Amino acid sequence: MxxxxxxxxxxxxxxxxxxxxSIGFSQQDVEEVVQETFLRLYHHMRNGGSEENLRAWIYQVxxxxxxxxxxxxxxxxxxxxxxxxxxxxSTFDETPGPEEQLLEKERYLRIHDGLSKLTQLQRDCLNLRxxxxxxxxxxxxxxxxxxxxxxxxxxxxxxxxKGNG
Amino acid sequence: xxxxxxxxxSAMNWLFSGNHLTDEGLLRSLDGELLPRESEFVDxxxxxxxxxxxxxxxxxxxxxDLASYQNATTAxxxxxxxxxxxxxLARLDALASEMEHTSRPxxxxxxxxxxxxxxxxxxxxxxAAVLVLLVSxxxxxxxxxxTVVSADELLNLTAASEVKSLRAAAEPVVVxxxxxxVGKKSLTRTVYRDVAHNRIAGHTExxxxxxxxxxxxxxxxxxxxxxxxDAETYRRWRETRPASRDRVVRLRDDQLILETxxxxxxxxxxxxxxxxxxxxxVKESFRFQDNSEIxxxxxxxxxxxxxSAPSGIFGVPAQLGAVRPSVASMRPVLSSIAELATAExxxxxxxxxxxxxxxxxxxxxxxxxxxxxxxxxxxxDARKQELVSSLRxxxxxxxxxxxxxxxxxxxxxxxxxxxxxxxxxxxRVMVGAPPLLDSQLNTRFPDKDQRIAYVNxxxxxxxxxxxxxxxxxxxxxxxxxxxxxxxxxxxxxxxxVLVTDHVSALREDISSLQNQMAExxxxxxxxxxxNTSVMTPSETGSSxxxxxxxxxxxxxxxxxSSTEAVHEAVSALLTSSQPSDQKDVNAIEVNLRTSLTQLxxxxxxxxxxxHRTNLK
Numbered sequence: 001m002x003x004x005x006x007x008x009x010x011x012x013x014x015x016x017x018x019x020x021x022s023i024g025f026s027q028q029d030v031e032e033v034v035q036e037t038f039l040r041l042y043h044h045m046r047n048g049g050s051e052e053n054l055r056a057w058i059y060q061v062x063x064x065x066x067x068x069x070x071x072x073x074x075x076x077x078x079x080x081x082x083x084x085x086x087x088x089x090s091t092f093d094e095t096p097g098p099e100e101q102l103l104e105k106e107r108y109l110r111i112h113d114g115l116s117k118l119t120q121l122q123r124d125c126l127n128l129r130x131x132x133x134x135x136x137x138x139x140x141x142x143x144x145x146x147x148x149x150x151x152x153x154x155x156x157x158x159x160x161x162k163g164n165g
Numbered sequence: 166x167x168x169x170x171x172x173x174x175s176a177m178n179w180l181f182s183g184n185h186l187t188d189e190g191l192l193r194s195l196d197g198e199l200l201p202r203e204s205e206f207v208d209x210x211x212x213x214x215x216x217x218x219x220x221x222x223x224x225x226x227x228x229x230d231l232a233s234y235q236n237a238t239t240a241x242x243x244x245x246x247x248x249x250x251x252x253x254l255a256r257l258d259a260l261a262s263e264m265e266h267t268s269r270p271x272x273x274x275x276x277x278x279x280x281x282x283x284x285x286x287x288x289x290x291x292x293a294a295v296l297v298l299l300v301s302x303x304x305x306x307x308x309x310x311x312t313v314v315s316a317d318e319l320l321n322l323t324a325a326s327e328v329k330s331l332r333a334a335a336e337p338v339v340v341x342x343x344x345x346x347v348g349k350k351s352l353t354r355t356v357y358r359d360v361a362h363n364r365i366a367g368h369t370e371x372x373x374x375x376x377x378x379x380x381x382x383x384x385x386x387x388x389x390x391x392x393x394x395d396a397e398t399y400r401r402w403r404e405t406r407p408a409s410r411d412r413v414v415r416l417r418d419d420q421l422i423l424e425t426x427x428x429x430x431x432x433x434x435x436x437x438x439x440x441x442x443x444x445x446x447v448k449e450s451f452r453f454q455d456n457s458e459i460x461x462x463x464x465x466x467x468x469x470x471x472x473s474a475p476s477g478i479f480g481v482p483a484q485l486g487a488v489r490p491s492v493a494s495m496r497p498v499l500s501s502i503a504e505l506a507t508a509e510x511x512x513x514x515x516x517x518x519x520x521x522x523x524x525x526x527x528x529x530x531x532x533x534x535x536x537x538x539x540x541x542x543x544x545x546d547a548r549k550q551e552l553v554s555s556l557r558x559x560x561x562x563x564x565x566x567x568x569x570x571x572x573x574x575x576x577x578x579x580x581x582x583x584x585x586x587x588x589x590x591x592x593r594v595m596v597g598a599p600p601l602l603d604s605q606l607n608t609r610f611p612d613k614d615q616r617i618a619y620v621n622x623x624x625x626x627x628x629x630x631x632x633x634x635x636x637x638x639x640x641x642x643x644x645x646x647x648x649x650x651x652x653x654x655x656x657x658x659x660x661x662v663l664v665t666d667h668v669s670a671l672r673e674d675i676s677s678l679q680n681q682m683a684e685x686x687x688x689x690x691x692x693x694x695x696n697t698s699v700m701t702p703s704e705t706g707s708s709x710x711x712x713x714x715x716x717x718x719x720x721x722x723x724x725x726s727s728t729e730a731v732h733e734a735v736s737a738l739l740t741s742s743q744p745s746d747q748k749d750v751n752a753i754e755v756n757l758r759t760s761l762t763q764l765x766x767x768x769x770x771x772x773x774x775x776h777r778t779n780l781k
Binding site: 002013014038151157 | 193256
C-alpha cells in the first residue's frame with residue numbers, strides 16, 4: 001500500500017505541484033498541501049475508499065486543502081519590486097528577436113491582466129482544464145455541476161478574448 | 166450560404182444563436198465535450214461558415230496562450246525540489262505505523278457499519294447479528310480482557326516495567342532465578358545484574374557439560390545468554406530477523422503473550438509472556454525448524470541494594486566456586502523523562518549555537534521513549550559533519566541527518582528531475598500587480614536601486630523575525646510544564662538562556678522593522694515610541710517560575726502569531742499582489758501597526774518574565 005502511494009506521489013506530484021503554483025501558492029506552502037493530500041490518500045485507501053479516478057480525487061482534496069489554506073493564510077503571489085522589474089526586462093523563453101520577445105511579454109501581461117479579472121470559479125475551471133480534466137471531473141473536484149463548469153469556462157474565455165481585443 | 170445548417174432539432178438548439186454557433190458550442194467542440202451527433206453537426210457547420218471557423222480559431226489561440234503562459238510562470242519551480250520527498254516518505258512511514266495500531270478495531274467497526282447499512286439484509290439477519298454482538302460483548306465483559314496492545318506497545322510497557330522495578334533500591338542489583346530448558350535438558354540459573362556499574366554475574370545449578378550444551382544452543386540461534394527475558398533484547402533480535410508477524414493474545418487471566426512468527430531463518434516462532442498486572446516478563450521461548458525449543462521461565466525476581474548482594478560476586482569469583490562472573494554489555498533501559506528532557510535542551514542549545522534552529526529542516530522528537538531523535542536534511546556534507554560532531558556527544562540522542570545528495574540517493578527515481586531543478590529554482594519570475602505601497606515607495610525612494618535595497622532589507626527583517634518567532638514557538642511546544650519540571654537547575658538555566666536569546670533578537674528585529682516601516686507608512690502612530698507601552702511589574706503576571714506557569718508558552722504563541730501577521734502584512738505592502746486585494750491596503754496598514762504594537766508589548770513582558778524568573 002505504501003509503495004503504491006509513493007508511486008502515485010512520484011507520478012502525480014509534478015503536475016499537482018505545477019497546478020498549485022499556478023493558482024498562486026508559494027513553494028513552501030505547495031509542498032505542505034501536496035504532502036497532506038497524499039497522506040490523506042493513504043488514509044483513504046487504507047480505509048477501503050474508492051480507487052476510481054484517483055487523480056481527480058487527489059486534485060479535489062488538494063483543492064479543498066488549498067481553499068482552507070488560502071482562508072487561513074491569505075497567501076498571495078509574492079513578487080518583489082526586483083522581480084517585478086525583471087519581468088519588464090526579460091522574456092519567458094528564448095524567442096529569436098527583440099520584437100518577438102516584446103510581443104510575447106505583452107501577450108503574457110495581457111493574459112495575466114485578463115486572469116485577474118476572472119472570478120475564482122472561472123480561474124479554477126481554467127486551471128483544472130489546463131491540467132487536462134474533463135468537465136465532469138472538474139465539476140466533481142470543485143463540487144459544482146457540469147453545466148456550471150461549461151458556463152464558467154465559456155465566460156472566462158469570452159472575457160479573455162475581449163481583453164485581447 | 167443563407168442557411169448554413171439544416172434543422173438541428175430542439176435538442177441541439179443551444180448550440181446556435183441565430184445562424185452561428187454559440188461560444189459554448191465552439192468551446193465544447195474544441196474540448197471534445199459534445200455528443201457524437203452534436204460534434205458531427207458542429208463540424209459540418211464550421212466547414213461551411215467562415216465566421217464560426219474564425220471564432221473557433223481565436224478560442225483555440227486563446228487556450229494555447231493560456232497554456233503557454235502557465236508553462237512560463239510555473240517553469241522556474243519545476244520539477245519540485247527533492248527534499249520534500251524525503252520528508253513525505255518519513256511522514257508516510259509515521260502515518261502507516263500509527264494506522265497499523267488502530268486499524269483492527271476500526272475495520273471491525275467499519276465492517277459492522279456497512280453490514281447494517283445493506284438494504285438487502287433481511288430483518289431476521291439483523292436481529293441475529295445484534296444478538297451475536299450482544300453475546301460477544303457479554304463474553305468480552307465477563308473475561309474482562311485487558312486493553313488490546315500492539316507488539317511494540319507491549320515491549321515498551323515491559324521495558325518500562327523493568328525500569329520502574331529498579332527504583333525499589335538504591336544502587337539496585339537484580340537477582341533473577343531462571344529455569345532454562347533446551348529439549349529434555351534443563352538447568353536453573355541465578356543471574357545478578359549490577360545496574361549502576363553495568364556488570365553481570367551468575368551461577369547455574371547444573372554440570373559444566375549441560376551448561377555448555379545449552380549455551381551452545383543459545384549461540385547457534387544468535388540469542389543473548391546475558392539478557393534473558395528482556396524486552397529490548399527481544400525487540401532487537403526480532404528486528405534482525407527476516408519478515409516477521411506479531412500477535413498479542415491473552416494467555417490466561419493474568420498473562421499476555423507476544424507471539425512472533427518468522428517466514429525464514431532457523432527460528433520459526435518466538436514468544437514473550439508478560440504479567441498483565443505489571444507487564445513483567447516471566448517467560449520466553451524460541452522454536453526452531455527442527456522442532457527443538459529453548460524455553461526460559463522466571464522462577465523469582467528481586468531487586469536488592471548493592472550492599473545486600475553476595476560479597477564480591479561481581480569482582481572476586483573465587484569466593485564462590487559456582488559463580489562465573491562475566492562482564493557483559495548492560496541491557497539498555499528506558500531513559501527517564503528527566504534524562505530525555507535534559508538531552509533535548511542540550512540538543513536545542515547546540516542547534517542554536519550553530520544557527521540551525523531558525524527554520525533549517527531539522528526536526529526534534531522523542532523516539533519511542535528512549536532517545537531524542539534529531540532528523541533532517543542539510544545542504545552539504547560540511548554542514549552535516551558540523552552538526553553531527555556537535556550533537557553526537559549528547560547522551561540519549563539518535564541522529565538521522567542526511568545531505569541533500571544522500572537523500573537523493575535514497576530516492577533515485579526523482580534524482581534526475583531534481584538536479585535539473587537546482588538550476589532553475591533560483592529564478593523566480595511571476596507576474597504581479599504593483600506593490601500596495603508602490604506610490605509611497607516611489608516617492609520616498611525615487612532611485613530604483615535604493616528602492617530595491619529598502620524593500621529587500623525590510624523583507625529580510627520580517628523573515629528573520631518570523632524565523633525567531635518560529636524557533637520560540639517550537640521551544641514552547643517542546644517544553645510543556647511537566648517536561649520543564651523534570652529538568653535540573655542547569656538544564657533549566659540553559660532553556661532560559663535559549664528563550665532569552667531568541668526574545669532579545671526578536672525585539673531587535675521588530676524594533677528595526679518598525680523603524681523601517683515608519684519611513685513609508687503614513688500617520689504618526691507607527692513610531693517606535695508611540696507603540697511601546699511599558700508594562701508595570703504587576704501587569705506581567707505574578708508567577709515567577711517557568712515550571713509553575715505556562716503563561717510564557719501562551720505568550721510565545723501569541724508572539725508567533727503576531728509575527729506571522731506582521732510578515733504577511735509587510736509582504737503584502739511591499740511586494741506585488743493580486744489587483745483585487747488593493748482595496749485592503751488601509752486594513753493591512755492598520756493590522757500591521759496593531760501587530761507591531763502588540764508584539765512590542767508582548768515581547769517586553771516576556772523578556773521581563775524570563776529575566777526575573779527564579780528557576781530555583
